[in-house]
Amino acid sequence: MGYTNVRHYHGGIADWEQSGAPIQMGPAQVSAAPPSATVPPSATVPPAVGEAAPLLTRVTGVVHQWSWGSRLIELIDTQSTSRLFLFWLAMALAFGLLYWTAGLLHHSGLYEEGRRLDGSLHGLVSALYFSLVTVTSVGYGDVLPRGISRGLAVVEAVSGLLIFGAVISKFVSRRQDQVVTEIHRITYEERIDRILTNLHMVLSELQWVGMMFSERRAPVERISARLDSTVLVFATELRTIHYLLYRPQQAPEEPVMAAILAALASALNTLEDCLRAAPDGHPRSPVLTHALKTVSQLAGDICATCVPAGYAPALAVWMDEIHAIAGRIG
Amino acid sequence: MTAEAAKISPPPLGDISREEILSRLHDPSLTIVDVLPSSSYEAGHIPGAINLPVAEIEQRAAALLPDPAAEIAVYCAKFT
Numbered sequence: 001m002g003y004t005n006v007r008h009y010h011g012g013i014a015d016w017e018q019s020g021a022p023i024q025m026g027p028a029q030v031s032a033a034p035p036s037a038t039v040p041p042s043a044t045v046p047p048a049v050g051e052a053a054p055l056l057t058r059v060t061g062v063v064h065q066w067s068w069g070s071r072l073i074e075l076i077d078t079q080s081t082s083r084l085f086l087f088w089l090a091m092a093l094a095f096g097l098l099y100w101t102a103g104l105l106h107h108s109g110l111y112e113e114g115r116r117l118d119g120s121l122h123g124l125v126s127a128l129y130f131s132l133v134t135v136t137s138v139g140y141g142d143v144l145p146r147g148i149s150r151g152l153a154v155v156e157a158v159s160g161l162l163i164f165g166a167v168i169s170k171f172v173s174r175r176q177d178q179v180v181t182e183i184h185r186i187t188y189e190e191r192i193d194r195i196l197t198n199l200h201m202v203l204s205e206l207q208w209v210g211m212m213f214s215e216r217r218a219p220v221e222r223i224s225a226r227l228d229s230t231v232l233v234f235a236t237e238l239r240t241i242h243y244l245l246y247r248p249q250q251a252p253e254e255p256v257m258a259a260i261l262a263a264l265a266s267a268l269n270t271l272e273d274c275l276r277a278a279p280d281g282h283p284r285s286p287v288l289t290h291a292l293k294t295v296s297q298l299a300g301d302i303c304a305t306c307v308p309a310g311y312a313p314a315l316a317v318w319m320d321e322i323h324a325i326a327g328r329i330g
Numbered sequence: 331m332t333a334e335a336a337k338i339s340p341p342p343l344g345d346i347s348r349e350e351i352l353s354r355l356h357d358p359s360l361t362i363v364d365v366l367p368s369s370s371y372e373a374g375h376i377p378g379a380i381n382l383p384v385a386e387i388e389q390r391a392a393a394l395l396p397d398p399a400a401e402i403a404v405y406c407a408k409f410t
Contacts, residue, residue: 003391003398007346009405013366016376016405021352024377027368242367301367301383 076163081170088135088163095156096131099149100124108147117143135160191244192256198237199263203270205230210274220282227274231291234267238298245302254315261302261318268299268325275329296330299323346403351376361395363404376405 009016017023076084103109103117110117110130117123130143134156145153205226212223241260244252252260275292278284284292299322354360355377362379364371371381382394395402 003395003400003402005399006402006404007344009346009348009351009403012405013364013370013374013376015348016351017374019348021348022355022377023374024379025372025374027372243369 076166081167081174084163084167084170088160088167091163092131092135092156092160093128095135095152096124096128098152099130099145100127102147102149102152103127105148108149110143110145110149112143131156136164137161188244191240192252192260195237195240195244196259196263198233199260199267202230202234202237203263203267205233206267206270206274210270210277213274213277213279216279220279224278224282224285224288227278228285228288228291231271231288231295234271235291235294235298238264238295242298242301258315258318261315261322264299264302265318265321265325268295268322268329271295272325272329293330296326299326300330351403359401361400361402363395363402365404365406379405 079087099110100117100119100123103123104119109123110127112126117126126143130145130153133140133143134153137157137160139157209223209227209230212218212226213220241264245257302319302322351360351362362376364375364379364381365383365387366375366381367383368381371379375381380394382390
């Protein structure tokens, strides 16, 4: 097409993501937008937009400006459950020490039954006890704070509650995350199974149509109608195959991929035979023409360079055959 | 390489490394083109890349890539 300076990045989006390089998400902008500022690999922020900013992005932009709050939440989110729990415990102990040292100041320590807790060992133990009772929001009321200790106690109570709440919710959601991952895996496998089943169905339908055409055992219109709907189903399956193949994070295993490609090649072969068997005089319906074009486009787009490097070269051979037939059909 | 890719420039297509793309993310003289379908593009693409699915190259290339001498980097899926 006249482009003289084109180069190919062989790693593709898979290599890019794996290396932790920044990723941008969202639909294409109206014009080729300048790249947004680089973001850390784990974040998936919507792209910085120009004039025609949708309302949601503007609102999100406002929220993201409250950076210390969201950064704090992200910090808590990324910690493991046990780490967060240990931090919570360490915080309680640290506050205990603070109460103990606050007791050295006049009227600023803890009081038990009217007597001030001092810098002795008993004082330390009581301070730790008070700290734990406060951070778990139990608050027996046998040890009471005064002065600075009151401020410390308030801070400890609030943050203890928040962090312990985070610990519990993380603990609960761990099981949920496991279940979600399992569901994704099952759905993916079922989808692949369905593709194979549907391709087989397409193939047998096409064989029937081909046979009906060549033996002229039924009225042409009825056979054509069957052909139209079968090719429509074929196009839908191809779209699903595309969707599965082009998700770099989750390549199907080699035998599965081989099965899909083989089934696809067979179906395309049968489609070609079937089209050849159609009587010459009978025009193709617009539905059929459009569906054939879609099938040919999608099949032709299955790109040989996208096969995982370790897979057998036989897969590339399947892809080339699929290409060749796709070119002849479309 | 697909027949469509061969139409972009006479084979063979030169290579560009990830490091070079990374260092030139903000360089307006390099146009990065994602030839995957738009659903894959929306799920994640190299920042600043434009989406030109292989099937639409013939129709939209002139509009999206007006300058034939511009430096272009194309990429697709390529599992590792």
